[in-house]
Amino acid sequence: MTDLFRDKVDVSMMVNGEPVEARVPAGQHMIDFLRLELGLTGAHASCEHGVCGACTIRVDGDAVRGCLMLAAQADGAEVWTVEGLTDTSAISDLQDAFVERNALQCGFCTPGMLVAAAELLSRGGVLSRAEIREHLSGNYCRCTGYEAIIDAVESVAKGRAGKGTA
Amino acid sequence: MKASAGGYARAESVGHALELLAASDGQGRVLAGGQSLIAAMNMRLSVGDLLVDISKISDLSGVAVEGETLRIGALTRHAQIGADPLVKTHAPLLTDAVAHIAHAAIRNRGTIGGALAHADPAAEFPACALALGATMHVEGPDGSRSIAAEDFFEEVFTTALNDGDILTAITVPVFEAGEVQIIEEVARRSGDYALVGLCLVKRAAGHRIALFSVGPKPLLATGAMAALDAGDLDAAVNALSAEIDPPSDTQASAAYRRHLAGVLLRRAVARLKGDVA
Numbered sequence: 376m377t378d379l380f381r382d383k384v385d386v387s388m389m390v391n392g393e394p395v396e397a398r399v400p401a402g403q404h405m406i407d408f409l410r411l412e413l414g415l416t417g418a419h420a421s422c423e424h425g426v427c428g429a430c431t432i433r434v435d436g437d438a439v440r441g442c443l444m445l446a447a448q449a450d451g452a453e454v455w456t457v458e459g460l461t462d463t464s465a466i467s468d469l470q471d472a473f474v475e476r477n478a479l480q481c482g483f484c485t486p487g488m489l490v491a492a493a494e495l496l497s498r499g500g501v502l503s504r505a506e507i508r509e510h511l512s513g514n515y516c517r518c519t520g521y522e523a524i525i526d527a528v529e530s531v532a533k534g535r536a537g538k539g540t541a
Numbered sequence: 542m543k544a545s546a547g548g549y550a551r552a553e554s555v556g557h558a559l560e561l562l563a564a565s566d567g568q569g570r571v572l573a574g575g576q577s578l579i580a581a582m583n584m585r586l587s588v589g590d591l592l593v594d595i596s597k598i599s600d601l602s603g604v605a606v607e608g609e610t611l612r613i614g615a616l617t618r619h620a621q622i623g624a625d626p627l628v629k630t631h632a633p634l635l636t637d638a639v640a641h642i643a644h645a646a647i648r649n650r651g652t653i654g655g656a657l658a659h660a661d662p663a664a665e666f667p668a669c670a671l672a673l674g675a676t677m678h679v680e681g682p683d684g685s686r687s688i689a690a691e692d693f694f695e696e697v698f699t700t701a702l703n704d705g706d707i708l709t710a711i712t713v714p715v716f717e718a719g720e721v722q723i724i725e726e727v728a729r730r731s732g733d734y735a736l737v738g739l740c741l742v743k744r745a746a747g748h749r750i751a752l753f754s755v756g757p758k759p760l761l762a763t764g765a766m767a768a769l770d771a772g773d774l775d776a777a778v779n780a781l782s783a784e785i786d787p788p789s790d791t792q793a794s795a796a797y798r799r800h801l802a803g804v805l806l807r808r809a810v811a812r813l814k815g816d817v818a
Contacts, residue, residue, distance in 0.1 A: 513644025
């Protein structure tokens with residue numbers, strides 16, 4: 376192998392508002408870097424091929440799959456996980472709605488579900504149940520049957536829209 | 542599973558990326574959005590690649606009208622294409638296709654250049670490029686060249702790109718007066734690959750019909766196009782049925798796919814005529 380290619384890559388990024396510098400293996404997934412190196416075990420590694428959505432995190436403002444991104448690619452990125460979004464209270468109304476509506480049972484999918492739903496809610500406006508269902512179609516939940524999750528996201532959309540006009 | 546990479550290098554420019562590919566001794570692999578490549582690495586379908594990460598090359602991203610063509614940078618992400626006003630004006634087929642591609646989080650990172658270079662026969666963008674008569678713009682060790690969409694897709698996951706080449710942009714003709722672009726597909730669940738998909742473009746010069754998920758590469762249905770130009774929809778459906786040879790797999794039988802192709806053509810033509818069924 377030519378020395379132009381590295382098997383360890385230096386990265387510098389912001390994670391949950393704090394600067395992080397690390398040397399990561401070339402093939403390490405972003406989700407594994409967060410979980411194994413930084414101890415941020417909120418988002419989960421599950422299917423590891425982009426289907427289940429349990430590893431969904433926020434990178435540079437977008438919800439992305441933590442298993443379809445390499446840590447090496449996060450150099451210069453601003454990364455948020457459910458831990459940071461919880462600490463800043465950015466999604467507290469959504470989390471409260473999940474509890475109130477019983478929108479989780481085992482909780483495995485919830486961190487990814489919250490990040491995906493937060494992206495949809497950030498666009499504002501009242502959302503139809505079909506829009507919510509479509510947006511969350513890439514996040515699997517094996518417990519709830521989804522109805523309660525849709526309920527929770529819908530109630531937050533209504534709540535935020537109501538506040539906006541009040 | 543965990544991905545296996547042989548090495549990683551971050552390209553600062555197209556020239557740098559070409560140098561890295563040239564130095565990789567055939568082991569180089571261009572990493573753009575990574576939504577297919579990293580999944581393939583995770584499933585160990587691709588092992589030990591020397592990754593050339595082009596995703597930070599900012600001049601490969603963005604949309605512009607240049608004369609009579611719409612130019613879309615290879616690194617333009619699916620979500621950007623779905624939201625871009627120039628794309629909506631000149632290539633609404635691509636705007637509409639975005640909603641069919643995977644899920645929101647995938648669309649936030651996947652790139653059009655990556656989708657075209659990957660050439661998944663079940664993917665939307667390759668068939669859209671074929672229906673639109675797009676041109677692929679490539680930089681390689683011997684300079685730049687252009688490849689018509691008809692000549693670009695060769696086999697399953699195989700294109701006219703050589704080792705050491707990078708797809709930098711796609712251009713499509715600007716929208717002409719009276720043009721209509723329609724995409725129809727059938728998938729069992731939202732975000733799944735299509736069982737069959739069909740793109741229909743009607744221009745003054747005639748109809749163009751491209752199908753995906755009916756064979757090893759996106760297919761231009763020239764027989765159906767000629768029949769539709771002659772105004773005979775039944776003949777077009779028959780011609781389409783004869784010119785595709787779809788596979789049978791766990792998702793659908795060949796006979797069902799052939800049937801769906803005809804159904805989608807009829808739906809697309811109904812929308813073309815303004816009948817919203």
